[in-house]
Amino acid sequence: MTGINGIETVIYGVEDVATCVRYFVDFGLPLIEHNERDALFELEEGSSVILRPLTDAQIEGQKLQGFGVQQVIWGVPSQKYLDRLVTKLRAVTEVKFDVDGTARFFDCDGIACGLRLYNKRDIRGAPDPVNSYGNINRLNVQRKWRLKANPKTIEHIVFQVSNPQASWEWYRDNLDFRLSDIQEGFGVFARAAGTNAHHSIYWLRADLPFPGCDGNTRFNHVNFGVEDLDEVMVGANYMERKGWQKSVWGLGRHRIASSVFLYLPCPAGGDAEYGADSDALDDSWIPRTWNSQFGTMSFMHNLQPWIFDETTWEIKFVEGTTPKGKSSSHD
Numbered sequence: 191m192t193g194i195n196g197i198e199t200v201i202y203g204v205e206d207v208a209t210c211v212r213y214f215v216d217f218g219l220p221l222i223e224h225n226e227r228d229a230l231f232e233l234e235e236g237s238s239v240i241l242r243p244l245t246d247a248q249i250e251g252q253k254l255q256g257f258g259v260q261q262v263i264w265g266v267p268s269q270k271y272l273d274r275l276v277t278k279l280r281a282v283t284e285v286k287f288d289v290d291g292t293a294r295f296f297d298c299d300g301i302a303c304g305l306r307l308y309n310k311r312d313i314r315g316a317p318d319p320v321n322s323y324g325n326i327n328r329l330n331v332q333r334k335w336r337l338k339a340n341p342k343t344i345e346h347i348v349f350q351v352s353n354p355q356a357s358w359e360w361y362r363d364n365l366d367f368r369l370s371d372i373q374e375g376f377g378v379f380a381r382a383a384g385t386n387a388h389h390s391i392y393w394l395r396a397d398l399p400f401p402g403c404d405g406n407t408r409f410n411h412v413n414f415g416v417e418d419l420d421e422v423m424v425g426a427n428y429m430e431r432k433g434w435q436k437s438v439w440g441l442g443r444h445r446i447a448s449s450v451f452l453y454l455p456c457p458a459g460g461d462a463e464y465g466a467d468s469d470a471l472d473d474s475w476i477p478r479t480w481n482s483q484f485g486t487m488s489f490m491h492n493l494q495p496w497i498f499d500e501t502t503w504e505i506k507f508v509e510g511t512t513p514k515g516k517s518s519s520h521d
C-alpha cells in the first residue's frame with residue numbers, strides 16, 4: 191500500500207513532565223529516556239511519544255489550544271512519496287524542512303504537522319481464541335494472564351475542530367486520506383492510505399455539548415493499540431491500582447469501527463485510549479453515514495445520560511460512493 195503509513199510521532203505539551211512520565215509508564219508505554227524537560231517513549235511498531243512542557247512543544251503560529259498533543263508527525267514509506275506529498279502541500283500551505291528531513295506544515299485547522307520517513311514494524315499478535323457454544327477453539331487451554339497492558343501501536347488521534355467536513359476534505363486533497371465513516375452531526379473518520387486502520391484520525395465538532403468542547407480547536411485523545419479486550423481491562427485495573435483517575439464511560443464497544451474502547455483521563459491532556467479489535471479497512475470499503483448515537487456504541491459500562499435510551503438504528507452509505515441508480519440505504 192502506498193501512502194501515509196501511520197502516526198510516526200506525537201509530541202505532547204504538558205504541565206508536569208514527571209507526572210506524565212509516571213502516567214505513561216503505568217499505562218504501558220516503553221520509556222526510552224527522560225529528564226526534567228523531555229521524555230521519549232518508543233512503541234514496538236517504531237512510533238514515538240514525546241512529552242515536553244507546553245511552551246516547548248507549541249509551534250509559533252499554531253491554532254491548537256490547551257494541553258495535549260501539539261504536533262503530529264505522519265509517517266511516509268519512501269522519499270519519493272514524501273516528495274510527492276510536499277509538492278502537493280506547497281500549493282496550499284508553507285512547508286519547511288528540519289535538518290533530519292522532516293517536512294513541517296500547518297493543516298487547515300492550524301495544527302502543527304510533519305511528514306517523516308517511517309520504517310514501521312509489523313507487530314505479531316496472538317489473541318486467545320474464543321469459545322462459544324458448539325464452537326470450541328480452546329480445549330484444555332486457558333486464556334493468557336497479564337500483569338498490565340503493553341500497547342504496541344498508535345492507532346489514531348482525535349482533534350476537536352470547527353468543521354470536521356472541511357478538515358476531512360483538506361486531508362483527502364492534500365495528504366491522500368480515505369473517508370471511513372461519517373458520524374452525523376458529530377464528526378468524520380478518515381484513514382491514512384498506507385494503513386488498514388479503520389481510522390487514523392477523527393475530527394469531532396468542537397461545539398458539541400460535551401465536557402472539554404468549547405468551540406476551540408483542541409486535542410481530544412490518542413488511541414494506543416493493545417491485543418484484545420482482556421488487555422484493555424487488565425490495563426485499566428492496573429491504572430486504578432496506581433491511583434490514576436478512572437474512565438468515565440468504562441469499557442465499551444463502538445458500532446462505528448466495531449472497536450473495543452476504554453478512555454482514561456490523562457494528565458498530559460485529553461484522554462489516553464486503550465483500543466482493540468477494530469475493523470480493518472482497505473480501499474474496497476464503502477463509507478457509511480451513521481446516526482451519531484447509534485454509531486457511538488453497541489455497549490458501554492457506564493451509560494451516559496445523552497445515550498441512555500435505545501437509539502434509532504440508522505445507517506446509510508455515503509452519497510456518491512455507491513453505483514448510480516442503486517439504493518444507498520441500508521434499511
Ligand SMILES: [Fe+2]
Pocket residue numbers: 346348411412413463
Ligand atoms: Fe478513539
